[in-house]
Amino acid sequence: MLGSACILETLRDFSKTVITVMITSDKAYDNVEWAWGYRETDRLGGKDPYSASKGMAEIAIRSYVESYFRETDCNIRVGITRAGNVIGGGDWAKNRIVPDCMKSWSENNPVAIRNPSSTRPWQHVLEPLSGYLTLGASLYKNENYHGEAYNFGPTTDQNYSVSELINEMSKFWDNVSWNDVSHKNDKLHEAGLLKLNCDKALSDLNWSSTLEFNDTVRMTVSWYKTFYQGSDQNS
Numbered sequence: 001m002l003g004s005a006c007i008l009e010t011l012r013d014f015s016k017t018v019i020t021v022m023i024t025s026d027k028a029y030d031n032v033e034w035a036w037g038y039r040e041t042d043r044l045g046g047k048d049p050y051s052a053s054k055g056m057a058e059i060a061i062r063s064y065v066e067s068y069f070r071e072t073d074c075n076i077r078v079g080i081t082r083a084g085n086v087i088g089g090g091d092w093a094k095n096r097i098v099p100d101c102m103k104s105w106s107e108n109n110p111v112a113i114r115n116p117s118s119t120r121p122w123q124h125v126l127e128p129l130s131g132y133l134t135l136g137a138s139l140y141k142n143e144n145y146h147g148e149a150y151n152f153g154p155t156t157d158q159n160y161s162v163s164e165l166i167n168e169m170s171k172f173w174d175n176v177s178w179n180d181v182s183h184k185n186d187k188l189h190e191a192g193l194l195k196l197n198c199d200k201a202l203s204d205l206n207w208s209s210t211l212e213f214n215d216t217v218r219m220t221v222s223w224y225k226t227f228y229q230g231s232d233q234n235s
Contacts, residue, residue, distance in 0.1 A: 001057040008064040008078075017075040019139045021132050022061050026082050026121065026153065026196050028054035037121075037156045037197030040082075040149045058149075065147040077139045077146040083128035084121030084153030084196050087216065089223025091125075097162060101169060101178070102224040110177040116163040117182075118192050121153040124216040127209045128152040134207045145204065153196035154209045168214060172221040 004022060011018060029038040030045030044059075046052035061080055069076045087098045094100075097113075104111035131152035139145050160168075170176035201207040211219075 001053050001060055004057045005060045005064075008061065008068075011064075011076050012068055014076065017140075018077070019136050020076065020078045021081060021136050021139070022057075022078060023081050023083065023132065024057050024061075025051075025054045026084050026151070026194060027051040028058050028082055029194075030055070031194060033193045035193065035195070037195040038151070039197045040151060040200055062147075069146070077143060079135045079139050079145060080147075080149035081128070081132055081135060082149065082151050082196070083131070084123050084151075085194075086125050086128060087122055087220045088125030089220060089227070097165065098169075098220060098224075101166065101176075102173075102221075102228070105173055105176060106224075106228045108175060110179050112181045113162060113166070113178050115182055115192065116166070116178075116180050117161055118194075119159045119161045120165075120194055121156075121159055121196050122165060122213065122216060123152075123154050123158075123209060124211050124219055127154070127211060127216075131201060131205075131207050134205050138205050148204070150201045150205065151196040151198045152201060152207070152209075153198050154213070156195050156197065158209070158213050159195050160213060165217065168217040169221050171214075172218055173225065 004024075007020070007022075011020060026038070027046065027050060028044050030043045031038075031047070031051070044055040046055045058080065061078065065078050068074070069078060091099050101111045131150070135145070135150055166176065166178055198208065
């Protein structure tokens with residue numbers, strides 16, 4: 001949240017046109033575990049510190065837009081994005097499902113899975129990146145998009161559980177094994193169901209995801225498989 005505020009504060013000193021795409025997360029929504037995809041107008045919030053921080057970042061962004069970037073002579077245009085769960089090559093963050101699986105399986109070890117039944121809007125990293133670029137270009141051409149928020153994610157029928165993700169990964173990686181440790185996570189809050197509605201991005205920006213779930217997983221596993229075999233990912 002502080003990082004977002006610092007960027008926005010810096011923008012106040014610019015007189016030239018600056019197009020800014022602020023990225024928060026689908027975790028910014030106040031998740032009530034319903035079966036429908038969250039829309040951009042739904043309530044923001046968070047029941048854990050990470051989610052709450054994304055909600056706070058959105059409040060900070062909105063306050064800067066309305067307080068400083070609505071003036072007629074202001075050349076700053078800001079768009080807000082909330083992406084679904086991103087997977088893809090090059091992710092080495094700890095406590096993330098794909099990096100954890102790839103590292104454990106490359107060492108022939110089982111991976112501990114905290115919530116195998118939780119569903120997420122999985123998407124390849126290239127999908128939201130195309131959305132961010134599309135929004136940036138649209139902001140440059142049309143000031144009506146200034147201050148608007150957009151979801152970028154797969155269609156709601158492309159939501160899959162963690163266990164389904166693992167099963168799909170097993171098609172492209174040999175000797176897959178995992179342990180369900182959900183019974184050990186009584187004190188750790190994680191949303192069980194999360195979906196995004198991306199109709200606004202389609203309507204306003206003509207953007208929609210293009211990769212099917214199996215292609216998303218195949219491309220992701222292929223990157224890590226090549227990495228662990230010692231090949232050059234730039235080739």
